[in-house]
Amino acid sequence: MRALVIDRADRTRAQLCGFLRNRGYEVAVADTGEEGKRLTKEFVPTVAFVAQHLPDMGGDLLIPPLTSQDAGTRVMILAEAVELDKAVHAMKHGAEYYFAKPLDFDHVGMILDGVEALQHSSRENELSRRLDRRKSSRTPTIGESPQIIKVQRLIKLLSQNPTTPVLIMGESGSGKELVARSIHELSLVSGPLVEINCASLSEALLESELFGHEKGAFTDAKVQKKGLFEIAAGGTIFFDELGEMPLTIQAKLLKVLDTHLFRRVGGTTDIRSSARFMAATNRDLPLLVREGKFREDLYYRINVLPIKLPSLRDRGNDILLLADHYVRLLGDSMGRGYMRLAPPVEDMLLAYRWPGNVRELRNVVERALILAGNGPIAPEHLPSEIRGIPSVGKSGGENTRLLPLWQVEEEHIRQVLHATNDNHSRTAAILGISRSTLLAKLKRMAQVP
Numbered sequence: 001m002r003a004l005v006i007d008r009a010d011r012t013r014a015q016l017c018g019f020l021r022n023r024g025y026e027v028a029v030a031d032t033g034e035e036g037k038r039l040t041k042e043f044v045p046t047v048a049f050v051a052q053h054l055p056d057m058g059g060d061l062l063i064p065p066l067t068s069q070d071a072g073t074r075v076m077i078l079a080e081a082v083e084l085d086k087a088v089h090a091m092k093h094g095a096e097y098y099f100a101k102p103l104d105f106d107h108v109g110m111i112l113d114g115v116e117a118l119q120h121s122s123r124e125n126e127l128s129r130r131l132d133r134r135k136s137s138r139t140p141t142i143g144e145s146p147q148i149i150k151v152q153r154l155i156k157l158l159s160q161n162p163t164t165p166v167l168i169m170g171e172s173g174s175g176k177e178l179v180a181r182s183i184h185e186l187s188l189v190s191g192p193l194v195e196i197n198c199a200s201l202s203e204a205l206l207e208s209e210l211f212g213h214e215k216g217a218f219t220d221a222k223v224q225k226k227g228l229f230e231i232a233a234g235g236t237i238f239f240d241e242l243g244e245m246p247l248t249i250q251a252k253l254l255k256v257l258d259t260h261l262f263r264r265v266g267g268t269t270d271i272r273s274s275a276r277f278m279a280a281t282n283r284d285l286p287l288l289v290r291e292g293k294f295r296e297d298l299y300y301r302i303n304v305l306p307i308k309l310p311s312l313r314d315r316g317n318d319i320l321l322l323a324d325h326y327v328r329l330l331g332d333s334m335g336r337g338y339m340r341l342a343p344p345v346e347d348m349l350l351a352y353r354w355p356g357n358v359r360e361l362r363n364v365v366e367r368a369l370i371l372a373g374n375g376p377i378a379p380e381h382l383p384s385e386i387r388g389i390p391s392v393g394k395s396g397g398e399n400t401r402l403l404p405l406w407q408v409e410e411e412h413i414r415q416v417l418h419a420t421n422d423n424h425s426r427t428a429a430i431l432g433i434s435r436s437t438l439l440a441k442l443k444r445m446a447q448v449p
């Protein structure tokens with residue numbers, strides 16, 4: 001392994017070179033950008049640490065020559081202080097990571113762990129693995145709207161920077177989990193994706209679930225248990241419904257993100273975490289921050305390159321692309337021939353608001369295929385609300401009240417619950433949301449006086 005350090009001669013450079021040599025690296029140094037370029041060609045480093053400001057040029061100008069090498073040097077930018085916009089800029093242009101001085105060598109070591117793990121598998125291996133992953137990635141994010149193209153670009157960018165935290169925001173059913181899985185599968189990481197739903201566990205359980213526990217840590221702890229952070233080593237730990245995470249656990253999570261260390265419940269030794277952080281939420285995190293329900297520091301720590309998934313109703317023609325995709329996919333699995341949707345059906349799909357987003361669309365297509373039998377899908381195979389027959393609230397007359405969205409949502413949830421005799425699974429299916437999302441909504445509704 002060869003490391004090239006391009007920075008002025010200061011204490012940090014000396015410390016960094018010492019650290020790298022101790023780790024077994026062959027180290028070369030350059031004081032200027034020009035010298036760095038020359039060494040890039042001659043020395044072909046595995047990894048390069050490049051100062052953000054060099055006497056003769058900006059460090060980011062060195063990213064293209066370094067990364068375009070056949071060896072594909074991994075570039076780390078060294079900054080005098082954290083400047084988020086500069087970090088994002090550097091990473092967008094191909095830098096692997098961005099470190100602020102003074103360097104935290106535990107952190108540097110962890111990032112190098114990842115680089116080294118990749119180097120172990122040969123380049124060819126890497127390529128074929130990448131292709132396999134692409135193939136195995138079950139559904140691509142379908143869509144051609146500018147909003148979805150932006151999402152697809154971010155998926156690619158984040159999969160090329162496998163240590164950057166990932167935050168995915170979007171309404172229920174808009175594809176947050178699909179995006180998380182795509183990023184994981186496209187990243188060249190060796191470990192698994194481990195998912196935890198923050199709404200589904202109590203505070204005490206959540207902690208031992210995440211960090212594991214030692215034997216005897218509490219009454220039920222009969223044996224030592226590994227937590228999800230350990231199980232996700234070298235892979236991804238995905239926090240679904242992050243907005244529901246209790247504040248005490250948020251504090252612990254922030255500590256792991258900052259130090260990359262954690263302890264099992266009842267444990268006394270630090271364990272190093274090498275899992276990538278991903279999270280999804282359908283809540284408005286900035287609002288939760290203002291309300292004091294979500295830690296501001298944690299929010300800023302994970303909000304590096306956030307992905308905001310557009311609602312389906314804002315994706316224009318993508319609605320038809322997705323409908324067509326499901327007609328083919330589900331039609332195939334039912335042994336039907338493919339049939340284009342009739343224009344009036346398309347118009348109704350385009351005009352509808354899709355509160356349950358893509359999941360709701362999938363359910364609507366599935367239902368319509370069943371009702372249509374072997375014939376084409378016609379308007380009468382669509383649910384009444386899509387055909388434009390109002391089901392929530394009474395319209396017309398003097399009593400028409402204009403309600404805020406949350407109230408309509410709550411009323412509608414109550415109606416559906418009533419109609420299903422309080423059956424949560426059926427209610428969730430009808431609403432086009434996951435059962436855990438429904439439970440979270442009910443929990444919130446119960447809190448409102």
Ligand SMILES: Nc1ncnc2c1ncn2[C@@H]1O[C@H](COP(=O)(O)OP(=O)(O)OP(=O)(O)O)[C@@H](O)[C@H]1O
Nearest residue numbers: 140141142172173174175176177178358359434437
């Ligand atoms: N752009 C897309 N292309 C293809 N399929 C999609 C797309 N977006 C979402 N889906 C599909 O829609 C369904 C719902 O997506 P997903 O479970 O990722 O949503 P979610 O945002 O995590 O929902 P929730 O908030 O309820 O957990 C899945 O079957 C997923 O494969």
Ligand SMILES: [Mg+2]
Nearest residue numbers: 176177240434
């Ligand atoms: Mg989800």
